[in-house]
Amino acid sequence: DQAALHTFIQNYASKNKxxxxxxxxxxASVVEFSDNKEKYLQLLDAVIKQSRKKDRTLSFHxxxxxxxxxxxxxxxxxxxxDQRHYVTVRLIAESVIEKFTxxxxxxxxxxxxxxxxxxxxxxxxxLLKAPVAPTVLEDLWEYAIKEVKKITYKINEITxxxxxxxx
Numbered sequence: 001d002q003a004a005l006h007t008f009i010q011n012y013a014s015k016n017k018x019x020x021x022x023x024x025x026x027x028a029s030v031v032e033f034s035d036n037k038e039k040y041l042q043l044l045d046a047v048i049k050q051s052r053k054k055d056r057t058l059s060f061h062x063x064x065x066x067x068x069x070x071x072x073x074x075x076x077x078x079x080x081x082d083q084r085h086y087v088t089v090r091l092i093a094e095s096v097i098e099k100f101t102x103x104x105x106x107x108x109x110x111x112x113x114x115x116x117x118x119x120x121x122x123x124x125x126x127l128l129k130a131p132v133a134p135t136v137l138e139d140l141w142e143y144a145i146k147e148v149k150k151i152t153y154k155i156n157e158i159t160x161x162x163x164x165x166x167x
Contacts, residue, residue, distance in 0.1 A: 040095035058107045096120040104156045121161045
């Protein structure tokens with residue numbers, strides 16, 4: 001019965017952090033939230049927090065977990081792109097860029113994090129080629145203008161991706 005299944009899943013998720021993260025990642029796009037971007041940011045924050053060692057660097061297993069969550073979010077973004085839910089695509093890509101760029105130098109393999117950030121920018125480029133509403137393009141423009149000024153993108157050599165997006 002559905003109530004018993006709900007109770008079981010809640011109990012199991014409270015005891016198994018990996019399951020809880022996987023569950024949140026899998027169903028992030030269908031969860032109602034007052035600020036839809038915030039749900040992706042909170043999910044990534046939770047995974048990053050779990051993935052850190054005491055010295056604040058990412059563990060090998062933590063980095064793999066982050067990559068799995070990012071892969072799930074990218075799959076959801078591709079599905080949203082196919083279904084013409086362009087705002088969802090933008091929010092997922094922006095969340096990955098914002099949360100993964102600051103941890104590039106703290107990761108076990110920095111090239112993995114850079115690859116995920118580049119994949120998020122590729123999503124944004126796909127969005128530019130889609131028949132999106134002008135407001136989505138304006139929001140993306142404003143986002144790029146605001147974010148490109150941040151020092152974390154300069155330090156991690158991500159600013160050229162913003163410039164390419166703006167061009």
